[in-house]
Amino acid sequence: MSRIVGVSAAVPPNSYAQSVITDTIAPMITSNPSKQAVLRRLHAGSRVDRRHLVLPIERYLEKQSFTITNELFIDAATDLAEEALVAALARARIRADEVDFVLFTSVTGVSAPSIDALLVPRVGLRSDVKRVPMFGLGCVAGAAGIARLDDYLAGHPRGVAVLVSVELCSLTVQRDDDSMANLVASGLFGDGAAAVVMVGAERAAERDDAGFDIVGVRSALYPDTRHVLGFNPGETGFRIVLTAGVADVIDEHFGSDMTQFLGDHDATIDSIDRWIAHPGGPRVLEAFSDALHLSSGALDASWDSLARVGNLSSASVLHVLADSIRDAPPTAGELCSLFALGPGVCAELVLLRWSGEPQ
Structure with a gap:
């Protein structure tokens, strides 16, 4: 890995x-x-x-x-x-x-x-x-x-x-x-x-320190969602395409996609110790939480990042990862699910495990 x-x-x-x-x-x-x-x-x-x-x-x-x-x-x-x-x-x-x-x-x-x-x-x-x-x-x-x-x-x-x-x-x-x-x-x-x-x-x-090992990754591209999210270039720059349909895509697809992805790696929603979600906005984070039936506070790191710096597009989920490691250092064997959505609409799921043997 x-x-x-x-x-x-x-x-x-x-x-x-x-x-x-x-x-x-x-x-x-x-x-x-x-x-x-x-x-x-x-x-x-x-x-x-x-x-x-x-x-x-x-x-x-x-x-x-x-x-x-x-x-x-x-x-x-x-x-x-x-x-x-x-x-x-x-x-x-x-x-x-x-x-x-x-x-x-x-x-x-x-x-x-x-x-x-x-x-x-x-x-x-x-x-x-x-x-x-x-x-x-x-x-x-x-x-x-x-x-x-x-x-x-x-x-x-x-x-x-x-x-x-x-x-x-x-x-x-x-x-x-x-x-x-x-x-x-x-x-x-x-x-x-x-x-x-x-x-x-x-x-x-060969290293003497710990880090997140990549257990598995999965990509998904959802059909007929091109109009939901993106940018249209023009004379004055990139005009954003942003609709309420992002949350609808999450509602329809995300829970089953994540469940299947985790199952392929002998994991479940309940076995994930840390969730690193792209802080796309309040409705997006709420849709993620609802789709995965997460407990209250599971996405606090993403909510905190949204409050402190806003949505930083591709950099946001990486800010959440950096903040989470700093504020709550992982323990050996801890499982983490990192994920984001983007234009397409598409999704990327990453399963991580903190290196070392669990105590």
Whole structure:
């Protein structure tokens, strides 16, 4: 089994209470008093207390083209990615020049050369490091990235692979757009980055520390759900597609998918000690909990992350993982289920076990 040996999260330094963000951007998004009232209700009900933004909040009032916001993305994303990756490597006690494979993901900006290429000289990665930039998976990409690193390491048991996620969601909020999707997104999404360091099974066996071993992974793509979630690129950037249908997809599919996945690995819902769910929003977390019939408090780590930083798209589930390990260190043999949903609609399920023999 491959093993997670280092996780780190990063956020920009500009931090604002939800009420400050609401008051500042409401007139930017709509001049219609009734629409502003809807925006304020949505923001207040988002269960988000605070968010980090890549720009000082007053900068969002300036009229900006996609060209401008994407240039901002490239510069800021590279800085945040470097911060997260350097910290994750330090936690893993692995040098940058030991990394064999880099998977980079974002859905809030584009760059060629990709951000992972820009990281190579800045972090000290080898010039022959294998790189795969991944775009389009959105919120699911944090979980999918861990799964794809596991795929790579299955064939490279002595290898070191890293996942880097950066999402600057604030750069995608649209001016003068009072669509329900934009009203919801403007109160839910924040900016942040995360990095995960994993090693192959042979390398893991030689280490003297513990980490989450990857027991199994599963992907799912649900038919006829393209309209439910995603981004539509346009002149002013990425316009979000976000509907209430996300929760309906969870209600219809997620419980049975998770039950079958766990059963394939001789586990059950009741045998999971720790749940790491993507904090997509209140309705999404409630739908996850209902579909799995979880006890009260099972998703507290995800609710806490949502309140502290908002939904960070692909980086969110990795923030929850980092926070959970820090705040409640796992014990040997502990089972953890990590999962997320994204455009498609698709899901990625990852089963983890903390290394070592149970006491």
